[in-house]
Amino acid sequence: MANPLYDGLFGRHLGQKTVFLQLQDGTTFTHGQFLQQAAQYAHVLTDFGLRPGDRVAVQIEKSPHSLAIYAACVQAGLVFLPLNTAYTARELSYFMEDSGARVMICDPKSEESLAMIAQVTGARLETMDAEGQGSFAQKAVPHPLQFATVSRDAEDLAAFLYTSGTTGRSKGAMLTQNNLLSNAEVLTRHWAFSDSDVLLHALPIFHTHGLFVATNIALLSGCKILFVPKFDQEAIIALMPQATSMMGVPTFYTRLLDDPRFDRALCQHMRLFISGSAPLLAETHKLFEQRSGHPILERYGMTETNMTTSNPYEGERRAGTVGFPLPGIELKITDSATGKTLAQGNIGEIEVRGPNVFKGYWNMPEKTAEELRSDGFFMTGDLGMVDADGYVHIVGRNKDLIISGGFNIYPKEIETVLDAQEGVLESAVIGVPHPDFGETVLALLVPSSDHTPDLDAIHAHISQSLARFKLPKKLILLPKLPRNTMGKVQKNTLRDQFRDLFAKS
Numbered sequence: 001m002a003n004p005l006y007d008g009l010f011g012r013h014l015g016q017k018t019v020f021l022q023l024q025d026g027t028t029f030t031h032g033q034f035l036q037q038a039a040q041y042a043h044v045l046t047d048f049g050l051r052p053g054d055r056v057a058v059q060i061e062k063s064p065h066s067l068a069i070y071a072a073c074v075q076a077g078l079v080f081l082p083l084n085t086a087y088t089a090r091e092l093s094y095f096m097e098d099s100g101a102r103v104m105i106c107d108p109k110s111e112e113s114l115a116m117i118a119q120v121t122g123a124r125l126e127t128m129d130a131e132g133q134g135s136f137a138q139k140a141v142p143h144p145l146q147f148a149t150v151s152r153d154a155e156d157l158a159a160f161l162y163t164s165g166t167t168g169r170s171k172g173a174m175l176t177q178n179n180l181l182s183n184a185e186v187l188t189r190h191w192a193f194s195d196s197d198v199l200l201h202a203l204p205i206f207h208t209h210g211l212f213v214a215t216n217i218a219l220l221s222g223c224k225i226l227f228v229p230k231f232d233q234e235a236i237i238a239l240m241p242q243a244t245s246m247m248g249v250p251t252f253y254t255r256l257l258d259d260p261r262f263d264r265a266l267c268q269h270m271r272l273f274i275s276g277s278a279p280l281l282a283e284t285h286k287l288f289e290q291r292s293g294h295p296i297l298e299r300y301g302m303t304e305t306n307m308t309t310s311n312p313y314e315g316e317r318r319a320g321t322v323g324f325p326l327p328g329i330e331l332k333i334t335d336s337a338t339g340k341t342l343a344q345g346n347i348g349e350i351e352v353r354g355p356n357v358f359k360g361y362w363n364m365p366e367k368t369a370e371e372l373r374s375d376g377f378f379m380t381g382d383l384g385m386v387d388a389d390g391y392v393h394i395v396g397r398n399k400d401l402i403i404s405g406g407f408n409i410y411p412k413e414i415e416t417v418l419d420a421q422e423g424v425l426e427s428a429v430i431g432v433p434h435p436d437f438g439e440t441v442l443a444l445l446v447p448s449s450d451h452t453p454d455l456d457a458i459h460a461h462i463s464q465s466l467a468r469f470k471l472p473k474k475l476i477l478l479p480k481l482p483r484n485t486m487g488k489v490q491k492n493t494l495r496d497q498f499r500d501l502f503a504k505s
């Protein structure tokens with residue numbers, strides 16, 4: 001009887017009195033306590049009549065208890081389906097229906113609004129709040145603290161994560177036990193995690209970064225997690241002297257740079273800062289290293305592939321790049337139209353293959369066939385380039401590519417030039433419909449604090465370094481860029497907002 005993911009990550013810690021999670025107020029949960037709670041939850045779920053492979057949807061606040069539901073699902077052979085806490089009842093109705101989840105665990109506050117959806121989809125509705133209280137936890141109390149682990153194969157499904165769905169419907173990415181375990185093993189080794197590490201964890205746990213990358217590495221290495229509900233500047237500054245490592249999205253790092261308390265002394269005990277989920281500006285990388293003495297290690301991955309590339313732990317962490325393919329993972333740059341591999345130095349679509357790559361999209365065989373080639377390569381939809389030293393550069397999303405008058409324009413190239421202009425904090429370049437060119441370039445600029453950038457001067461300046469066809473037709477100032485919870489700029493929102501700017505009147 002085996003369950004590779006449970007045995008590999010959780011089972012190894014059964015009965016251990018070592019601290020797994022430490023909360024902001026100092027409360028701790030040992031590995032043993034955490035696993036006992038998970039075992040009780042596994043009893044409740046199986047008592048509901050759930051069978052291996054059934055989906056358990058969860059939309060609750062980040063807490064040790066919500067994380068224990070993940071462990072419970074793995075132990076009971078169920079498919080864990082965490083959902084962004086920002087999703088509304090209308091959005092949840094799609095996820096419930098599409099996934100066929102048999103149980104939905106929600107915050108007591110949303111019970112009323114979800115009752116109807118649960119009734120329609122036939123799911124059982126249970127509640128759990130941020131303190132781990134609610135109908136689900138109540139049912140767990142009488143259960144034994146041990147649960148006989150359900151046998152699973154490495155290729156069986158362990159989790160569904162819905163992609164953020166910036167175009168069209170969200171897709172349920174089916175992740176197997178081996179997808180998760182193999183990636184945790186590679187990353188733990190690659191980033192040299194050990195049981196003497198203390199990981200500062202301020203990411204959400206409904207997303208691959210905070211859930212799988214951070215948690216699975218901590219479990220595999222046996223390190224302790226400082227578990228913070230969200231990125232709260234005060235808490236991060238207070239806890240950093242106890243930590244050895246942090247995983248964050250780029251906005252965590254820009255916020256730290258904005259805080260005068262963040263300096264070398266504060267991170268004296270730190271070994272590693274990791275960034276991902278959105279591009280880290282080369283400028284931020286440099287400023288961060290100057291201030292803290294630490295070059296941030298940037299890596300690249302996505303829901304469907306787990307982590308794919310990483311800058312080296314030892315060796316040069318090159319700003320503005322996402323490093324090299326991880327051991328055991330293949331990466332190539334292809335021409336999206338023909339699928340042919342391009343020569344080094346060319347920009348094209350990033351394709352990846354390896355044990356990290358998901359099994360496909362739930363209920364969407366055509367979509368799966370479009371993106372997952374029969375030879376196992378997954379077309380990521382990201383555009384990239386491999387430089388002469390083998391470092392991978394992300395140039396943007398395929399769908400963000402601008403085609404103006406027949407020319408391909410990569411927003412990242414223009415953004416890099418704009419970000420370097422006086423008074424500009426950051427920028428987003430998008431394509432908007434244009435009667436003559438099909439599409440044209442629009443640049444949205446966020447001023448740095450206390451600056452009012454001179455747009456005419458910027459335009460004159462960038463026209464010296466960018467070919468005419470790449471020059472933004474217009475520069476517009478915005479107070480900030482729309483971002484999702486993972487710090488990704490939502491270009492689709494910007495495209496919608498400015499779609500009629502150049503329309504013929």
Ligand code: AMP
Pocket residue numbers: 163164208275276277278279280298299300301302303304322380382394396397486
């Ligand atoms: P998600 O599935 O939500 O994790 O989003 C994955 C997408 O985030 C990737 O396809 C990339 O477009 C983007 N992404 C992740 N890491 C990076 C990175 N280090 N630099 C640039 N983009 C990234």
